[in-house]
Amino acid sequence: MTDAGKSLDLAGLMREHQAGVWRYLRALGADPALADDITQETFLAALRSGFMERSRGETISWLRTTCRNQYLKARHKQGREVATDVIETLDRRFTDLVGNEDGAEMVAALRQCLQQLEDKPRQVLEMQHGQNLARLDIAARLGMTDDGVKTLIARTKARLKKCMEARLGSEP
Numbered sequence: 001m002t003d004a005g006k007s008l009d010l011a012g013l014m015r016e017h018q019a020g021v022w023r024y025l026r027a028l029g030a031d032p033a034l035a036d037d038i039t040q041e042t043f044l045a046a047l048r049s050g051f052m053e054r055s056r057g058e059t060i061s062w063l064r065t066t067c068r069n070q071y072l073k074a075r076h077k078q079g080r081e082v083a084t085d086v087i088e089t090l091d092r093r094f095t096d097l098v099g100n101e102d103g104a105e106m107v108a109a110l111r112q113c114l115q116q117l118e119d120k121p122r123q124v125l126e127m128q129h130g131q132n133l134a135r136l137d138i139a140a141r142l143g144m145t146d147d148g149v150k151t152l153i154a155r156t157k158a159r160l161k162k163c164m165e166a167r168l169g170s171e172p
Contacts, residue, residue: 008051013059014043020060021067023107027094028071028087038074038138064091106168113163121156124149 021042025035032074045051045066068091075082114122120142127133127141139149 003146008047008053010043010047013046013053017060017063018043020061022065024094025067025071028068029088029136030071030074034071034074038067038070041070043071106164107165109167110160112167113160116163117156121152121159124152125156128153 004151018039022035022039024033025038030038042063046063048162051062068087070127072082072084102130114125124138124142125136128135134152135146135149138144141148144152
């Protein structure tokens with residue numbers, strides 16, 4: 001915690017919260033480059049504003065509010081409006097999912113669950129989410145039917161959900 005007479009430990013604040021801020025921005029819809037820029041701007045705003053750390057929850061709340069506002073400004077500058085009700089819904093879902101934490105525990109659990117997958121299901125998820133390929137393209141590359149890929153994705157996601165629930169002790 002920072003006392004009124006002490007300066008902000010920006011490096012410590014960033015070490016502790018940078019990944020969580022970046023994940024939050026991605027959940028709101030920022031692409032990786034924009035999330036990088038706004039994450040940096042969020043911590044600069046903390047420095048410029050004379051921000052003082054309080055409890056972990058209050059700090060996370062302040063950082064999320066600041067980066068959400070930065071995100072909305074960036075979208076406005078790009079001429080790409082985002083309905084505030086959509087942002088509020090995404091914010092609520094993210095908060096429901098991770099609470100006043102940064103989501104690191106969920107990411108670690110997901111990585112462990114992904115490691116348990118066989119090659120083909122992991123490959124299909126990588127093609128779908130990492131390479132943004134359509135199901136038909138995935139099917140063609142793997143010599144499967146579109147329905148086969150659809151079924152494999154559904155089964156894999158159900159398996160990941162079950163694994164996450166077991167690792168986290170509740171529904172993710």
